[in-house]
Amino acid sequence: MKLNILYFAWVRERVGHSRETVETDAATVADLVVELLQRDEGCAAAFADMSAICVAVDQELGELTTHLKDSCEVAFFPPMTGG
Amino acid sequence: MKLNILYFAWVRERVGHSRETVETDAATVADLVVELLQRDEGCAAAFADMSAICVAVDQELGELTTHLKDSCEVAFFPPMTGG
Amino acid sequence: MVTRVQEAAFDFSVEVNNFQAKVKSAGALVTFTGIVRDDSGGLDYMHIEHYPAMTEAALQKIETQAINKFGLEDALVIHRYGILTPGETIMMVATAARHRKDAFAGADYLMDYLKSRAPFWKKEVSKDHTEWVQAKSTDEAALAAWSRVPKA
Amino acid sequence: MVTRVQEAAFDFSVEVNNFQAKVKSAGALVTFTGIVRDDSGGLDYMHIEHYPAMTEAALQKIETQAINKFGLEDALVIHRYGILTPGETIMMVATAARHRKDAFAGADYLMDYLKSRAPFWKKEVSKDHTEWVQAKSTDEAALAAWSRVPKA
Numbered sequence: 398m399k400l401n402i403l404y405f406a407w408v409r410e411r412v413g414h415s416r417e418t419v420e421t422d423a424a425t426v427a428d429l430v431v432e433l434l435q436r437d438e439g440c441a442a443a444f445a446d447m448s449a450i451c452v453a454v455d456q457e458l459g460e461l462t463t464h465l466k467d468s469c470e471v472a473f474f475p476p477m478t479g480g
Numbered sequence: 481m482k483l484n485i486l487y488f489a490w491v492r493e494r495v496g497h498s499r500e501t502v503e504t505d506a507a508t509v510a511d512l513v514v515e516l517l518q519r520d521e522g523c524a525a526a527f528a529d530m531s532a533i534c535v536a537v538d539q540e541l542g543e544l545t546t547h548l549k550d551s552c553e554v555a556f557f558p559p560m561t562g563g
Numbered sequence: 564m565v566t567r568v569q570e571a572a573f574d575f576s577v578e579v580n581n582f583q584a585k586v587k588s589a590g591a592l593v594t595f596t597g598i599v600r601d602d603s604g605g606l607d608y609m610h611i612e613h614y615p616a617m618t619e620a621a622l623q624k625i626e627t628q629a630i631n632k633f634g635l636e637d638a639l640v641i642h643r644y645g646i647l648t649p650g651e652t653i654m655m656v657a658t659a660a661r662h663r664k665d666a667f668a669g670a671d672y673l674m675d676y677l678k679s680r681a682p683f684w685k686k687e688v689s690k691d692h693t694e695w696v697q698a699k700s701t702d703e704a705a706l707a708a709w710s711r712v713p714k715a
Numbered sequence: 716m717v718t719r720v721q722e723a724a725f726d727f728s729v730e731v732n733n734f735q736a737k738v739k740s741a742g743a744l745v746t747f748t749g750i751v752r753d754d755s756g757g758l759d760y761m762h763i764e765h766y767p768a769m770t771e772a773a774l775q776k777i778e779t780q781a782i783n784k785f786g787l788e789d790a791l792v793i794h795r796y797g798i799l800t801p802g803e804t805i806m807m808v809a810t811a812a813r814h815r816k817d818a819f820a821g822a823d824y825l826m827d828y829l830k831s832r833a834p835f836w837k838k839e840v841s842k843d844h845t846e847w848v849q850a851k852s853t854d855e856a857a858l859a860a861w862s863r864v865p866k867a
Contacts (some may be wrong), residue, residue: 475847478849489612555614563597579728590750597815661754
């Protein structure tokens with residue numbers, strides 16, 4: 398299936414780009430992170446400490462265990478600092 | 481000695497005027513209230529429940545036990561409702 | 564630090580702009596505005612009486628306490644008296660602080676003290692009814708609670 | 716209820732006037748303004764990034780929660796993104812309620828949630844240094860505390 402992945406703030410800076418479409422069989426966010434971690438150094442640096450990263454699936458905050466489905470939008474970012 | 485007395489809000493309405501100068505030997509606020517209570521019906525109504533009344537002596541909040549001195553300004557009023 | 568007691572209406576926008584222009588190192592600015600409310604739908608006006616010789620000093624004392632307690636960069640209090648109709652602005656406070664929580668706490672503290680320690684009295688006048696606004700027992704309780712808040 | 720996410724500066728005065736004009740039954744109006752602070756004296760600008768597809772919905776959700784929890788008459792949130800220099804206004808909230816304590820609590824609650832649940836990220840850029848503003852552990856603690864506050 399295809400996923401749209403977005404990166405924000407320092408996660409984006411480490412990964413090296415702000416969005417991409419990937420072809421994957423990852424069933425959960427955790428599966429996807431494992432795939433990304435192995436891809437290159439930038440991704441490895443971005444996802445080295447998952448406790449420092451938040452995820453949203455289709456614009457709703459999720460967890461490592463959140464399930465993914467075809468064409469969904471997955472966003473990775475540091476804890477938000479609004480206000 | 482002479483005292484300047486001010487009345488505010490419903491205390492003023494019951495006493496019937498907003499300020500007066502009185503000649504008195506009252507040593508404390510309590511002494512002065514006893515004198516005023518006996519003066520007329522308006523004062524009696526105003527000071528019937530001293531727990532509902534506040535006093536300031538020379539613009540500082542006081543108590544029934546606060547001492548009075550010549551020419552000081554004594555103000556009686558209900559609890560404040562600023563803001 | 565600005566404290567004003569006046570009968571005339573004031574322009575909230577102008578006051579806030581002037582206030583903000585003076586506080587260069589603040590990251591947080593909180594304002595409170597009190598407005599005459601017409602709960603019954605029959606209020607003609609509110610008459611606010613005050614104790615001129617005492618009011619300004621009382622406001623300054625309260626403002627200084629708030630600035631010291633919460634380390635505020637600055638604070639502003641404007642309070643009106645006289646006749647005010649529903650929808651009119653009675654008073655405002657503004658606080659500026661480096662951090663958000665201090666600005667909020669400072670404004671909240673100012674309001675609690677203005678409520679019970681600033682010599683104003685409000686009378687609500689309707690066609691067939693006149694009533695002095697009464698202080699609530701919770702007003703004094705609110706002041707007591709601040710003594711349990713540690714200094715900034 | 717108004718929620719706006721924009722790059723352009725906004726006029727606080729105009730926003731508050733429009734907000735106040737719509738809330739006829741409110742007796743209390745609280746505003747918060749967040750301003751870019753330059754603690755080190757060397758900040759060139761702050762770059763605020765956000766997640767466009769998510770931001771507006773997140774702000775609306777937070778605003779609705781605040782209105783319901785504190786029985787607010789109305790609430791307003793405006794948040795900017797892009798490049799902001801020291802002294803510029805980042806964002807504002809306004810709350811209107813019949814009573815003072817609800818207006819204060821509503822604004823405080825909005826700010827706590829915007830801080831940790833609105834998808835914005837701030838980068839501080841100085842001549843020789845660039846740094847992402849980090850969330851604090853106290854931010855999450857602040858949210859947890861609101862769950863202990865009873866509904867209005």
